[in-house]
Amino acid sequence: MAAAAPLSRGLMQAAEARKQMKITGLETDLLRVPAAPYSDAIHDFGGEGGGVVLRLKTDAGITGWAYSSFGMISGGPRVVQTILEQEIKPVLIGQDPAFPKRIRADLWRALEYQGVQGVTQFAMSAVDIAVWDILGKAAGLPVYxxxxxxxxxxxxxxxxxxxxxxxxxxxxxxxxxxxxxxxxxxxxxxxxxxxxxxxxxxxxxxxxxxxxxxxxxxxxxxxxxxxxxxxxxxxxxxxxxxxxxxxxxxxxxxxxxxxxxxxxxxxxxxxxxxxxxxxxxxxxxxxxxxxxxxxxxxxxxxxxxxxxxxxxxxxxxxxxxxxxxxxxxxxxxxxxxxxxxxxxxxxxxxxxxxxAPEAPGMSSEPAPDFIARHKVA
Ligand SMILES: [Mg+2]
Structure with a gap:
């Protein structure tokens, strides 16, 4: 078998930085996003809309973003925020974002007692989106x-x-x-x-x-x-x-x-x-x-x-x-x-x-003025 060609210095540095990347922080913002009323056959949307912004910080200086929205149920985003801050954060800190399936498995194990559907899954999904945002940004590629x-x-x-x-x-x-x-x-x-x-x-x-x-x-x-x-x-x-x-x-x-x-x-x-x-x-x-x-x-x-x-x-x-x-x-x-x-x-x-979005990552970062306008103090 022929020996693999040696990696260039730049590639080696990038690979080294990726190997060492760790999730070092988790931050959230709670948003209230009221809208004009509209309905489907069983839901009335608008007045009680909101969401949670998730930021996963890494030691590589890359931040992974996700936004989980609720068209109704004003308490929902607060529950998702609590799960992220109190239960998911300790599982994530120190993890390598290059292992999204391991992170998913760890979160399942940590959260199964309260059920891994419903609002728990909202929180886990946001994590996975933010993790892929980190990976895309690290690779310089849109996630698709x-x-x-x-x-x-x-x-x-x-x-x-x-x-x-x-x-x-x-x-x-x-x-x-x-x-x-x-x-x-x-x-x-x-x-x-x-x-x-x-x-x-x-x-x-x-x-x-x-x-x-x-x-x-x-x-x-x-x-x-x-x-x-x-x-x-x-x-x-x-x-x-x-x-x-x-x-x-x-x-x-x-x-x-x-x-x-x-x-x-x-x-x-x-x-x-x-x-x-x-x-x-x-x-x-x-x-x-x-x-x-x-x-x-x-x-x-x-x-x-x-x-x-x-x-x-x-x-x-x-x-x-x-x-x-x-x-x-x-x-x-x-x-x-x-x-x-x-x-x-x-x-x-x-x-x-x-x-398709061409920016590296997920393009999952909500506009800063959207966050500023709707953030709950
Ligand atoms: Mg539908």
Missing amino acids: QMLGAVRDRMPAYAMCGWYRPNDKDHSQYKRSINQALETGYRAFKVKVGKYDLDEDVDRIQVGFQTAGKGIRIMVDANQAFNRVEALRRGRVYQQLGCFWFEEPIVPYDHEGYAELAAALDMRIACGENEYNKHAFMDLLLKKGADVVQPDNRRAGGPTEWMEIAAIADGFGVELASHGGGPVNMNILCAIPNAIYMESGGKQKMVNGEVL
């Missing part, structure tokens, strides 16, 4: 190029059809569709299930009429139905030409998802309320989903996502992110079976696609 990139851009759809106060004439809804189309989106999602089927049909038809030809519409019921009602309405959404039917029933009824997926030709999408790969494995074994939708607060960080995506790929199932932004982009660009990023708002798009 470290996870095994398959693309550098991603089709995105806009979340247009929230239920908003005083929007019986759909004027706000139509405006959000037009804004999305102007931004460059070629697909958008509409909430259904808050009212009766006639109202759903009205919203979907308004969507298609406003958007015109060639635009895809997904519908999302946010768990509003039981199995019978989900099938009754699903047949109508399918007839109208909707692309997928999201979260028709409660997330834990995997047999119910399997019944719907078998009965309907349109895609069944779900997974934003599933925690960890084990839940996705059960859902997929039961054939309960055509599109899985991990959320990077609940499902886990990039480490867990890559495993969820590979399991789904093995079942021939597509993946779309719940939520958007650079963290999701960095993960999705390394997932061959990913079809969409959920998104919204204005951003640079080319042919309905969002371009």
Whole structure:
């Protein structure tokens, strides 16, 4: 066997610095982020929004960032902050960030008594995102190029059809569709299930009429139905030409998802309320989903996502992110079976696609003025 070529001085210094890198500190900020009220079939968002900013410090001078947000439940971020500060910090200090799977295993062991789902998983996911941010910055690469990139851009759809106060004439809804189309989106999602089927049909038809030809519409019921009602309405959404039917029933009824997926030709999408790969494995074994939708607060960080995506790929199932932004982009660009990023708002798009972040790391650092504006003293 030929001897390996000697490393250059610069490479050796970089490798040496990486070898010695340790997590030396953990800091958090609690944010209150109130917004104008908006709803889906079962949630009222806006007034009680907030989140936690996480910073992992290293002795290499690199800081890893994550932000875990709550659209409602004002106490949630405070609980996540407490778990990070009191229970996770002692496990992390002194760890090498180049071992994200060991860190995940250590955190599981340290936290399993209180359960490793729910808000505990929110905290663990934030850690994994921050750890990958450190690794990307140390390597000088955006994280998608470290996870095994398959693309550098991603089709995105806009979340247009929230239920908003005083929007019986759909004027706000139509405006959000037009804004999305102007931004460059070629697909958008509409909430259904808050009212009766006639109202759903009205919203979907308004969507298609406003958007015109060639635009895809997904519908999302946010768990509003039981199995019978989900099938009754699903047949109508399918007839109208909707692309997928999201979260028709409660997330834990995997047999119910399997019944719907078998009965309907349109895609069944779900997974934003599933925690960890084990839940996705059960859902997929039961054939309960055509599109899985991990959320990077609940499902886990990039480490867990890559495993969820590979399991789904093995079942021939597509993946779309719940939520958007650079963290999701960095993960999705390394997932061959990913079809969409959920998104919204204005951003640079080319042919309905969002371009991958090019900054080293996760691009997970919230804007400093956003933190300053919303930080709870
Ligand atoms: Mg949803």
